[in-house]
Amino acid sequence: MQKDFDLIMQAAHDLRTPLFTSAIAHQVYTAANVAGYGDLDYSAVVQFLEAAASMDLERPEAVPRHSSPRGGSGSVRAPEPA
Numbered sequence: 001m002q003k004d005f006d007l008i009m010q011a012a013h014d015l016r017t018p019l020f021t022s023a024i025a026h027q028v029y030t031a032a033n034v035a036g037y038g039d040l041d042y043s044a045v046v047q048f049l050e051a052a053a054s055m056d057l058e059r060p061e062a063v064p065r066h067s068s069p070r071g072g073s074g075s076v077r078a079p080e081p082a
Contacts, residue, residue: 008026
C-alpha cells in the first residue's frame with residue numbers, strides 16, 4: 001500500500017501538481033506502515049485509525065476504550081496491529 005502512494009506522490013511532484021487530499025492520505029498510510037501495518041491490505045488503515053483514536057468501530061456504540069477530559073486517550077501512541 002505504501003509503494004502505491006509513494007509512486008503517486010512522486011509523479012505529482014515531477015508534474016508539479018498538488019494533490020492535497022492524497023498528501024494527507026499518504027501521511028496516514030506512512031504512519032500505519034511505521035506502526036507495523038505495512039504488510040496488511042488497505043483495511044489495515046481503518047484498524048490503525050481505530051487504535052490511534054482508542055476506538056473499536058466494530059462495536060455499534062463505538063465507545064472510547066480509555067477516557068480523558070477530552071474524550072480520548074489523551075495522547076496518540078503507535079497502535080499495535082491486530
